[in-house]
Amino acid sequence: MNAHTSDEHWRQLTLGLFRRPVMSFESFYAGPNLEATRACAQWAAGIGPGCLLLWGGGESGKSHLLQAAVGAVVTPDVPTMYLPLREAVRYGPMVLEDLDGLAALCLDDLECVAADPAWAQALFDLYNRLQLNGRRLLMSATAAPHELPIALPDLRSRLAASLIYHLEALGDEDKNRALTNAAARRGMVMSEGVAQFLLRRLPRDWAGLQTALEELDRTAHSAGRVLTVPFVRTTLRLGD
DSSP states (O other): OOHHHHHHHHHHHHHHHHOOOOOOSTTOOOGGGHHHHHHHHHHHTTOSOSEEEEEEOTTSOHHHHHHHHHHHOOOTTSOEEEEEHHHHGGGOGGGGTTGGGSSEEEEEOGGGTTTSHHHHHHHHHHHHHHHHTTOEEEEEESSOGGGSOOSOHHHHHHHHTSEEEEEOOOOHHHHHHHHHHHHHHTTOEEOHHHHHHHHHHSOOOHHHHHHHHHHHHHHHHHHOSEEOHHHHHHHTTOOO
């Protein structure tokens, strides 16, 4: 295998590893993050700055928004990618090579690699190539650029020059509304009381709540579409 074939093989491997079904803006409950959600939608539509950075805690919806944004980009014959760096780190910074040909790229979990000098240099080089080619870049991290451990000062400067939004985690009231809305999108009727029961009895991370909704959705097809506390308790095996 010659060098060109090897590079192309790696690029195809990267696309295959990390391209995945994406979330949508419709399934995202913005709550206090409406401005950031609108900015991501505009980014996906090719409007406004080409480089955005979202930062916030683990339950703030960063990954959902990145996947929704890249899924909303319409670029016939030019690929896009959502790349979770938390998963990519084991492949090394080589995974970032040749990604400047993408129409739009979402890099999730910058904090997982930015403290490593080799990764920081690869991110800096990729950022510059994307800018030079007029490509769109959307990134996420757990903290603002000035608070992140970043091995390369020039990379910190590039990130700080992006359009930056802080995402807040949903409070209980917003999670309640998000649950009832998500159930409605699946054709299920969930009362506020059932939503409160779920929030009391389940871990309050959104990924876990979504998994619970999927299980309720599968079972509710044969048991009626109105969710009750007894039905939810039995289906999810929540005990007394």
